[in-house]
Each structure stands twice: as C-alpha cells, then as structure tokens.
Amino acid sequence: MPKRVAVDEVAAHNERMWERLAKAGIPYTRPQGSPPKTKAGKRRFLDELTDGSLGAFETHGKRVLCLAGGGGWHAILFAELGADATLFDISSRQLETVRRVARRRGTKLTYVRGDMRDLSVLGNGEFDLVYHNHSIVFVPDAGRVIAEVARVLAVGGLYIFSTMHPVTIRMYEGWTGTGWRFKKRYFDDGPIPIVDPTWEFGKIRVRAPTLEYGHRTADLVKACAGSGLVIDGLWEYSPSYEGGPAGSEDDLERQLPAFIRFRARKIGAPAKSPSAANGSRRRTDPPAPPAFAPPPGYSRPNPRRTRGR
Numbered sequence: 001m002p003k004r005v006a007v008d009e010v011a012a013h014n015e016r017m018w019e020r021l022a023k024a025g026i027p028y029t030r031p032q033g034s035p036p037k038t039k040a041g042k043r044r045f046l047d048e049l050t051d052g053s054l055g056a057f058e059t060h061g062k063r064v065l066c067l068a069g070g071g072g073w074h075a076i077l078f079a080e081l082g083a084d085a086t087l088f089d090i091s092s093r094q095l096e097t098v099r100r101v102a103r104r105r106g107t108k109l110t111y112v113r114g115d116m117r118d119l120s121v122l123g124n125g126e127f128d129l130v131y132h133n134h135s136i137v138f139v140p141d142a143g144r145v146i147a148e149v150a151r152v153l154a155v156g157g158l159y160i161f162s163t164m165h166p167v168t169i170r171m172y173e174g175w176t177g178t179g180w181r182f183k184k185r186y187f188d189d190g191p192i193p194i195v196d197p198t199w200e201f202g203k204i205r206v207r208a209p210t211l212e213y214g215h216r217t218a219d220l221v222k223a224c225a226g227s228g229l230v231i232d233g234l235w236e237y238s239p240s241y242e243g244g245p246a247g248s249e250d251d252l253e254r255q256l257p258a259f260i261r262f263r264a265r266k267i268g269a270p271a272k273s274p275s276a277a278n279g280s281r282r283r284t285d286p287p288a289p290p291a292f293a294p295p296p297g298y299s300r301p302n303p304r305r306t307r308g309r
C-alpha cells in the first residue's frame with residue numbers, strides 16, 4: 001500500500017482518478033511523439049511542447065522542477081539538455097511511466113511523489129525553473145502551491161505554469177442549443193460541476209470525475225505578487241482554432257481560450273502589501289491557505305529522493 005502523501009481528500013481523490021487515467025493510457029499520461037536525437041532537435045521539441053514560454057532559458061547546468069509533470073516528456077528533455085531535473089507528481093503510475101522511458105534512454109532524474117501543496121521535502125531556493133503544466137486546476141488553494149513554489153525557487157528563478165482558462169472551464173458542457181451558458185459564476189469558488197466525467201481520446205474512454213477548480217486570473221496574479229513573483233509573460237490560448245460543430249468543445253475553444261499560462265520570476269522577498277499589487281475585488285480574494293494539518297495516515301514524502309535510472 002503506497003504511503004499517503006495527499007494533504008486532503010481532494011488530492012486523495014484526484015490521485016485515484018489519475019491512477020485510473022494512467023492505467024487507461026490517456027495522452028496526458030504518456031509522453032507523446034518522439035523527440036529528435038540531437039541537442040538542437042530536443043530543444044526545438046521542448047520549445048514546441050512548452051509553446052515557446054521558456055524563451056531564452058538556457059537549460060544546461062540548471063536545476064529544474066517539473067511539478068505535477070508525470071506522464072510527459074518535460075523532465076526527460078530538461079535532463080537530456082543538461083539540467084538537473086526533478087519530477088514531482090502525486091501519482092505513482094505517472095511517475096513510473098516516466099521512469100520507464102528515462103531508464104530506457106539512460107537519463108537520470110530525481111523522482112518525488114507528493115502533493116504539490118506540500119513541497120517540504122525540497123529546500124529553499126533549490127531550483128532555477130519550476131515548470132508546471134496544466135495541473136494547478138486540481139487543487140482548491142492555488143495560492144498555497146504558488147507560495148511553496150516561490151520558496152523553492154532561487155532569486156531570479158522562473159515559474160512557468162498553465163491551467164484551464166477560468167472563464168472557459170465554467171462553460172464546457174454548457175451548450176443550450178443556441179449559445180453557451182455558465183455552469184458556475186465567475187466569482188464562485190469550489191469545484192466546477194462536471195455532468196459527464198468521461199475522458200475520451202479516440203478509442204480510449206474512461207470515467208474519471210476529477211475535482212477541478214477554475215482559479216480566477218486576478219487571484220493567481222495576486223498570489224504571485226504576494227509570494228515575490230513578478231509576472232513577465234501571460235498567454236491565453238487554445239490547442240486549435242479550427243472549431244467544430246456548434247456545441248462541441250472545439251467550437252467553444254475557437255471562441256475562448258482553453259488554457260492560460262503565466263511566466264513569473266522570483267525577485268526576492270514577498271511584496272509587503274500584495275492587495276495593492278493588482279485590481280482584485282475584495283470578495284474575489286483567495287481564502288488564506290489553511291494551516292497544514294496532516295490527515296490520518298499522512299506521511300511526508302520520503303526525503304531520501306529516489307535518484308537514478
């Protein structure tokens with residue numbers, strides 16, 4: 001029985017869902033495509049995968065944390081481009097998939113299983129880059145993740161993270177026959193209700209009702225500012241703009257961005273008055289992160305991180 005690392009029932013539930021999704025082999029759980037063999041080719045592949053958000057970031061000799069990045073190429077490519085890469089995820093299967101591929105390629109990574117809201121196994125200022133793709137949506141308290149990331153980043157380090165767009169996520173499954181309606185108000189917290197939790201990719205169909213949270217843009221900006229992170233890049237985008245039949249996800253994503261991505265740089269100590277740093281209305285402030293109370297059976301991630309092939 002694997003040790004419990006989830007800090008609450010939300011994470012424990014989502015962990016079970018990701019184990020199920022990984023078992024079914026949906027695309028987010030398997031490295032997609034084959035990177036070229038040359039360094040230049042690998043960098044090109046990584047730049048495409050990260051939509052150019054790395055900019056001129058030089059990977060060689062850098063310490064990179066791929067947060068909640070199980071099942072993907074990112075950590076392997078950072079390592080093969082000369083970085084000291086750590087892969088962190090809550091799902092054993094997601095970690096194992098990457099470990100198998102990395103072992104086959106002779107690529108060394110550090111693996112940590114844990115909840116993204118508790119990075120206590122990682123020290124202050126240990127990383128030059130935290131790359132965090134499409135997964136802050138799985139926790140209710142994004143501010144807590146951002147504060148932890150700011151702590152483990154070195155001054156000058158980058159945090160690149162993406163999530164479901166907070167407007168669009170409230171509209172999926174909301175086709176009325178003549179237009180799109182919201183399933184939830186923009187100002188309301190809590191998980192977004194999902195009518196049909198079937199993940200469908202070609203022939204793969206799996207029922208996995210993950211708990212997902214549509215973090216408001218101003219709240220994410222404010223959490224960054226409050227943790228000493230200055231945003232220097234913001235992208236709103238969809239995987240494709242071709243559209244589809246009225247009422248389909250492709251139709252919605254042609255009109256509104258599916259994702260939002262931030263790039264932020266740690267400039268030092270957190271701002272003294274983060275509320276002055278942006279225009280958030282008082283009632284949209286994120287709740288203060290709750291004090292960490294370990295649930296029954298919780299054990300901190302093993303500080304002896306597993307390193308190797």
Ligand SMILES: C[S@@+](CC[C@H](N)C(=O)[O-])C[C@H]1O[C@@H](n2cnc3c(N)ncnc32)[C@H](O)[C@@H]1O
Binds near residue numbers: 030094133
């Ligand atoms: C959409 S996938 C992102 C990884 C993917 N391979 C990619 O394209 O980068 C979401 C990942 O978040 C992980 N996850 C969900 N909740 C988590 C949590 N509380 N802490 C750490 N990882 C979590 C899942 O196990 C899953 O691997």
